Amino acid sequence: MKAIPFSRAARMISRGTWSFMTDRPLVVSFELTHSCTADCLHCDKGKIKPEPDGLLRAADYGRLVRQLKPMAVQLSGGEPLLRKDLAEIVRAVKEPSGLPYTILVSNGRLFTEEKYLALRALGVNQFSFSLDFPDERHDGFRQSPGLYQHLSKLVPALAAHGFDDVALNTAITRENLPTLEDTYERARQWGVSISYSAYTPLRTHSMEHYISSTDDLDLLRRTLDNLLKLKAQYGRIANSDWTLSGIHDFFLHGSIPGCTAGRRFMVITPTGGMRACSMYEDTFTSQKEILKEWVPKNECGGCYVSIRSYLDASFWTLLKDNLSNRVFTKESQAKQC
Numbered sequence: 001m002k003a004i005p006f007s008r009a010a011r012m013i014s015r016g017t018w019s020f021m022t023d024r025p026l027v028v029s030f031e032l033t034h035s036c037t038a039d040c041l042h043c044d045k046g047k048i049k050p051e052p053d054g055l056l057r058a059a060d061y062g063r064l065v066r067q068l069k070p071m072a073v074q075l076s077g078g079e080p081l082l083r084k085d086l087a088e089i090v091r092a093v094k095e096p097s098g099l100p101y102t103i104l105v106s107n108g109r110l111f112t113e114e115k116y117l118a119l120r121a122l123g124v125n126q127f128s129f130s131l132d133f134p135d136e137r138h139d140g141f142r143q144s145p146g147l148y149q150h151l152s153k154l155v156p157a158l159a160a161h162g163f164d165d166v167a168l169n170t171a172i173t174r175e176n177l178p179t180l181e182d183t184y185e186r187a188r189q190w191g192v193s194i195s196y197s198a199y200t201p202l203r204t205h206s207m208e209h210y211i212s213s214t215d216d217l218d219l220l221r222r223t224l225d226n227l228l229k230l231k232a233q234y235g236r237i238a239n240s241d242w243t244l245s246g247i248h249d250f251f252l253h254g255s256i257p258g259c260t261a262g263r264r265f266m267v268i269t270p271t272g273g274m275r276a277c278s279m280y281e282d283t284f285t286s287q288k289e290i291l292k293e294w295v296p297k298n299e300c301g302g303c304y305v306s307i308r309s310y311l312d313a314s315f316w317t318l319l320k321d322n323l324s325n326r327v328f329t330k331e332s333q334a335k336q337c
């Protein structure tokens with residue numbers, strides 16, 4: 001992934017430090033809709049549904065960003081490309097400073113090169129496309145025929161623009177475990193990065209996709225070790241080494257303590273409800289209320305999705321990671337401008 005220009009990284013670090021010290025969320029995930037063009041086997045947000053009354057509008061997202069002042073926002077869902085007013089939403093969340101760092105998470109189905117160029121011009125900093133398998137098995141898992149073929153044309157075409165702001169994200173399941181290195185190779189072939197996270201049963205309440213047998217756990221350990229080596233040699237894996245290794249611990253123990261949902265990150269539902277995390281439906285009207293009512297009782301360790309695995313880290317680890325991975329030299333800054 002592209003390193004971040006020094007001036008923007010400095011603004012992000014100063015915003016992040018302020019959020020960390022004042023218990024404001026570093027990252028806010030806006031679920032722009034709970035409707036989706038796909039119906040993934042591991043997800044609870046599938047299928048096209050009518051939008052509810054009271055759907056937030058672009059101006060509401062602007063107001064929420066000014067109120068919560070996150071360092072980064074995720075525009076997710078459901079499928080965010082179903083929102084006809086997506087461009088207005090992006091315009092509304094971006095401050096003149098370029099903050100918050102804006103990540104669009106999509107299954108890619110409704111994406112085109114034109115939309116990519118328009119959205120990045122408006123300020124989307126990172127485009128994250130979900131890919132569960134390195135071939136047509138992706139279509140079966142997502143119940144979306146032709147999706148893999150579409151991505152196999154779209155993603156390399158976007159990467160060819162050379163902005164280095166496109167990534168794949170792969171939720172590791174029992175089914176795709178044997179294909180994870182091939183998916184990494186696909187990312188390299190397509191000229192993009194990849195980020196791995198772990199399947200959580202919290203969305204579907206099903207252990208069907210969970211990795212639990214000794215043989216599968218061994219394969220996972222070997223695969224993650226290989227991915228760490230590939231990362232050291234060729235790069236293109238966005239996870240820090242410790243979050244990648246942590247995926248094995250998560251599946252082994254079934255839980256990882258120390259979740260910082262509601263404190264370091266939070267979710268806004270399509271109608272403006274505030275949640276600590278997308279896996280729990282307890283809904284509040286302010287982050288203060290989440291901090292008071294939900295956070296002290298939170299003993300959940302049931303997921304290791306990237307947002308959580310990363311933001312559980314200490315302030316110093318995050319700062320060190322951001323400085324070493326994200327901030328770049330004057331030379332690469334010059335190339336970008």
Ligand SMILES: C[S@@+](CC[C@H](N)C(=O)[O-])C[C@H]1O[C@@H](n2cnc3c(N)ncnc32)[C@H](O)[C@@H]1O
Pocket residue numbers: 036040042043044045076077078079080105106107129130131169170171197198199200201202203204305
């Ligand atoms: C809920 S989707 C919404 C954005 C978009 N529709 C997409 O497919 O990327 C965001 C991400 O959550 C992941 N996801 C869904 N269910 C999951 C689960 N049970 N465990 C881990 N990740 C999951 C998906 O693979 C996807 O990468």
